[in-house]
Amino acid sequence: MTEVSRPPEPGSPDAPLVDLDGTLYASGSQVRTMPGAPTDLAPELTDSALAHESGLELKARSQWAYARSRFFRHRLAMGSLVVLIAVLLCGAFAGHIASYSYDAIDLNNINAGPTTTAHHYFGTDQLGRDYFSRVLYGIRTSARVAFFVSILSTILGTLVGSFAGYFGGWLDNLLMRFTDLILTLPPLAVLLVAAARLGNGTINLGLFHLGQEYRVALILALLFWTGIARVVRGLFLSLREKEYVEAAKASGSGDVRIIFRHMLPNSMGPIIVNMTLVTAGAILTESALSFLGFGIKPPTAALGNLIAQGETQMQTQWWLVVFPGLTIVIIVMCINFIGDGLRDALDPTQRRIRA
């Protein structure tokens, strides 16, 4: 039970780890082994691994083609993808679509409710700032943060997780103890402490030239990478035992080559799925941080701080709170549905049986 999405820790119900069929997809190793716990359905490695090994690239590729066709069949995921792309494009081209700049003031329309007059679709605040425009800019900011969080934490988590899983030993131990430690801390509190400092820019960590989006993204990534690292570690632990890895070792391939050429490609499915979870979590967490005043700060518009700014007048100017929030809901729901579809598509063991 938490207030913000944590990193998609295996077994955590915060992450939408259950798809529409209700199949549990908690991946990677469990924090603890729970007998009788829904088992881990991380995509079983299929023939593609072996095919790859024996040079049958064709077969490996058809695996992806199969995944793609499965994804395209997932109507909800496809619909969400379309909606999400539309929303993101609106954000990306905010400068062209928005009728106003995010801080432009329209004194003729102060505290206007949602209306088509003067294109104030989402209304205006007490300064006459157009909330439709501000939301568009907010989407841009929030999406930027989420994008960087997912890229950063995926790269970091994958690197650490794969090395820990592959080599085991002290490296693995260190990683596991470290993530255990992180788990004992309330994630939001750690974020807040970190953000209170780094977010202000009073500590110059050489990031000074970066915008605050990137600072916030960095802080979030520091929290989110451990989840991915655990997942990847779990996958690598089981992959390590596979014949083709043994074969590659026996034939004298170097460790790095084995990791990147043989094992990583076979872990891509769960990694991609987890990346979507991280992205959704990052959007929610960033909005919460910004709402509390520790994330993206005004005047930069982010969906969270727009809501915070609207809060004072929300009883009368409800639109200031409702529209930015709805935007978050739509974005996160789309991402989760896409993640759901991806999981269906990328998990070959999962055969849907329809009633």
Added chain:
Amino acid sequence: MPEPVLSIRDLAVHFTTDDGVVRAVDGVTYDVYPGETLGIVGESGSGKSVSTMSILGLIPQPPGKVVSGEAMFQGRDLLKLSKKELRRVRGNSMAIVFQDPMTSLNPVLKIGFQLGETIKAHHGSEKDDEVKDHVIQLLRTVGIPQPERRFEQYPHEFSGGMRQRAMIAMAIANQPALLIADEPTTALDVTIQAQILEVLKTAQDETHAATILITHDLGLIAEMADRVIVMYAGKIVELGDVNTIFAAPRHPYTIGLMESLPRLTADEDWLRPIPGQPPSLINRPPGCPFHPRCFLSQGRARCREEEPPLRPIHAGGTGVHLSACHFAEELEGATSKLAEPTVAEGVT
């Protein structure tokens, strides 16, 4: 001939999946007579389990569905019973022993409880201590030492063999008229298998139940069964008396199964598996389902075009002998190595 205990007519069971309709059981007809042991053999996926579980309503529905057929048991068609009536049959007059004793018992409930529950489900009026005595008696019957202590234990405190004994005890708890043993020994060690077979025989003697024994193991059939059904791709391809089938198999698939057994005395290669894969149950090829793998067919058009009916064969032997091969008569003279006594002993 006595009245059959169970009489299945033209049973068909389908599973609806993403990829299409799986015709897991496709028109199966057979009888089980009182006191006999009927063996069902066939490759994995041939529909052995589904053909029996479906009549008790034990296949997942959906995706499964019994699309046609009749299963007369004690004067009633099981397929027409209401859920409630069917429930009264299960575990009572018809009971099942499943394949994997490691997963077939509930891990969080005590053995004694799980057995007692079976009795109470059908004899609600029995008092708790009566039930307990009854359960302990059952545990003793199946050869579980210290039944009083075992009564209080959880499944994980039992070995695999002990669990299967408990499963058998559970199955005979209500004196069933028909016992279905679905690969009762497959999951066990070879040494344990022999013991469990003994327990199964004891159970049969105790209850005088007719038994359906599902297995991959022709050796087991040779030892336990009176009559045999050979299933392939959801259909019966051969049916007959156990001696007849072993002495004079009249379907190429049955011969293939026998050939693929390890032979102790033979000087040929040890194993000769049937070439090829079982057909897709979704898009059944026309003609004989076995034709792509059949050594007898030799590309004959009839095999590819016309589905062979299950028809009576006269190959000597006693009782009814049926085969679903257009050219069964060409197998005249074929006999299985298993029919030779020395080998039959070796295989069990």
Added chain:
Amino acid sequence: MVTYIIRRLLYSIPVLFVSSFLIFTFVATTTDPLEAAKMQPNVNKAAIALVQKENHLDKPIIERYGYWVQDAFTHDFGKTILGSRPILPDMLNRLKVTLQLIIAAEVLTLLLAIAVGVYSAVRQYSIFDYSMTTLSFLGLAIPVFWLGLILQIIFVNIFNKWGVRIFYTSGLDNVDPGTGLHFLIQRIQHLVLPVFTLATISIAGYSRFMRASMLEVINADYIRTARAKGLIERRVVLKHAFRNALIPLMTLAAIDFGTLFGGTVITETVYGLPGMGRYFIDALSGGETYVIMAWLMVTSVMVVFFNLVADVVLGFLDPRIRLD
């Protein structure tokens, strides 16, 4: 069992020490209680130096950590740097509020999530199942703070329009501590919205978890055995499937519950509840290093403790687990 618990507790001591040191380093280097004071030109430099000295702020981290450990054990976590308020009593007051909130939310969550999860699993692909799936995807996508605000808007407007006060949207502090029923009702009126807000995400997540857990169990061999025995379906579901499906959920809930003592920063902020979360935010804004430290220690002790509780619960529910 008892030895197991003792062993686990002993084992957690070094873990907590290590983590407390890491946390201390992190917090002490990132917070500065005198930051605001230093910026004010009219604050005496000497006074600042004095406060620094009194609180050992001028010493190296290791030494400060030593002082802090001493304070933590002998002086109930010591006092605040500005204002010298004893930390522990304040924190306990805050904890009371948070406890009411999280216990109520946890109970609500478990009851609803289990009911919804089990029913969805038993009626898989039914209209109920699909609606709950959709709702939970929605629940997982709603930011907590936004939900809190929306509920406030709704109920305040109901009050303003029709003069009906169904639930309070803020001001738990102002509940007059009058007597008996009246007090209780007021209290409940204040807590309903925060509890609901807090529980929403969890209900969404847990019900999915329960459904998945249940579906997995429903397909287990021993459930088929239970059906094959001729048990009535309700008994199969409740006695056989549910017992097993509940185990992972209870373990998870116990672990998660430990993380809640940190309070519920967002919910408390939105509803103005004087709980642990608010306490933390205030300390953070004030740069109160020792309050932050005390807070982090209490919360991580709770996390560690409830991890142990989770194990004990597991050992209790699952006969295969033996704690020794």
